[in-house]
Amino acid sequence: MSKITQRERSPRERTDEDQQTNEQASPTETCPECDGNLVHDEKHGDTACSSCGYVVSSDEIDHGPDWRSMSDDGSWGESRVGSPRTKMLHDDGVSSQIDWRNKDAYGNTLSTKQRQKMQRLRKWHTRTQTNQAGDRNLKQALTEIDRMSSALGLPESTRETASVVYRRALSEDLLRGRSIESISTAAVYVAARQASVPRTLDEITTVSRVERLPITRSYRYITRELNLEIAPPSPLDYLPRLVSELDLTDDAEFESRNILTTTAENHESYLGGKNPVGLAAAAVYAGSLLANDKVTQAEVGEAADITEVTIRNRYQELMELGANVKSP
DNA sequence: CATTCGTGAAGACGAAT
C-alpha cells in the first residue's frame, strides 16, 4: 500500500555525537548577543535571552512520543504517540503526508498503474490539506510570521502567540480586504508587545513586506475586534537591549533602571504620551553618567534609533523630576 | 576638538469632530 509517514517523527535513538554536542552546549548565564539574562523556557526547551530574544540552545528536550502506558493495567489507552501538536503548523501538526517517491512501504518501485493511482491520491490529499481558502491563508501567514519573528529575534513562545492571534483573526473573519501580510505582521507586533519584548513599529516595518500604513491599520483593527488589551510598552522593556548594545556595565544598567522605576512611581502621569524608547534612552544616558561608564547622547541615540534632541529633552525632564538623580 | 545645549520649522501621529 501507500507509504504514509507521520510528519516530523522525532529521533528516538540519538547518536553518540548528538549526545556529546548537546552536552557541550551547556547553558550560560548571559546572552552572547546582548549580555541580557537568559531564561529557560521549560515548555519548549529553549534557552533564550529575555531582552533580545536570542535563542542560545533550542530543543534540548526530546519532543518525541512518550511510549509509556499511563494506566495502571498496562493498557495503551492513554499512551501518547506522535509528534507534539503545535500552533505553528497550519493543521496543528497532526496531519500525515504521502511520500513523493514512487516506492511502497518496503522501498519497492511502484508499477505504472499504481503510480498513476498514487498521483491522484496525492493530488486529492494535498487538496484536502490546503483546500479551504482559510487553510491556504494560514499556511502562508504562518510562514511569514515565522520569517519575521526570526528576523526580529523573537523567542519561540512569542511566535506561537502570533500564530494564535492570526488564527483568531482568521476564525473571526477579519481578513476581508486586508492582506495576509499586513495581518501577519500585526500579529507579530501584538505578540511581541504582549510578551514584553516589544519591537518598535520601525523595526517591525523593516522586516515586513508591507508598508507601515496597512500594518497599523490591521493592528488597530484586530486589537479592537479581538478585544486584545495591550498596554503601552514600558521603557523598561527597551532598557536591556540598549544596555547590551552599548556594552554598558551592570552598574549603569542598575542606575538606569532605578531612574525609570522611581520616576514612574512618583510621576506616573508624566510618562504618558512620550515615546518609551526615548525615555529608556535618556535613562540609559543618565545611568551611564552616574555609573562612570559614560556614553554620548549620539551613541545612545544611534542604538535606540532616536534623536539626540529627544534624549536631551527627556534627560532634562528626568533631572527635574528626580532630584535623586544628581551627585554620584 | 568633541560634546552638549537650545531653537524654530516641518513632519508624523492619535484623538476629536
Added chain:
DNA sequence: ATTCGATTTCACGAATG
C-alpha cells in the same frame, strides 16, 4: 476626511569642557 494638539525630527549655531 479634516483639523487640532502634542511630540519628535531636522538642521543649525552657540556654549561648554
